[in-house]
Amino acid sequence: MPTQAKAAVIDEITERFQKSSAAVLTEYRGLTVTQLTQLRRSLGAGSSYAVVKNTLTKRAADSVGHTDLAPLLNGPTAIAFIEGDVVEAAKAIRDFARANPLLVVKGGVVEGRTVSPAEVTALADVEPREVLLAKLAGAMKGNLTKAAGLFQAPLSQVARLAAALQEKKPAEGDAPAADTAAADAPATDGTAADTPTDTADAADAAASTD
DSSP: OOHHHHHHHHHHHHHHHHHOSEEEEEEOTTOOHHHHHHHHHHTOTTOEEEEEOHHHHHHHHHHTTOGGGGGGOOSSEEEEEEOSOHHHHHHHHHHHHHHOTTOEEEEEEETTEEEOHHHHHHHHTSOOHHHHHHHHHHHTTTOHHHHHHHHTSOHHHHHHHHHHHHHHOOOTTOHHHHHHHHHHSOOOOOOOOOOOOHHHHHHHHHHTTO
16 A cells, blocks of 8 residues: 555544444454445444454544554454444444454453453443433432432443442442442543455455445
């Protein structure tokens, strides 16, 4: 690939990282064009699923501070760039992977934080934001200051707080445990791949039209 063309690809991937609230890296080896199209459509409006070149993606990831993604960029790689509802997209990826085991989630980035495959799955299990926040606000028994802060909290912070509350499992009416979990919740920081199979070649061509 000519240097100018490589630079254009790097710029495009960099822009996708910057515009997306989350990016989930996957291995797609063996999946058909039809299957990948189904996954792409299930991610929701504003999201995309694209086959990428590992070496160029590493350079793009480095340029936006995602150097931790380098170990994940090996073998056939496709990335779901999510600009819509992160939880709904994570659910779509989880459900697709269950029905199509050839899709392997490698990890990704959620609101600037590198996450593991297990964390992507955990994110898929998070209740809708409105429901979760209502429960957390109720658990705080009228502590409006903390409740107001939660309504402004990034999704990843809310998910970690929910996990903390689940681990503590406070008894009904035990407000201090919820308060402690809220206080403990950390603040968020505001290559070509090997030549793919015939189905992957077709997937690459299909993904490039996004």
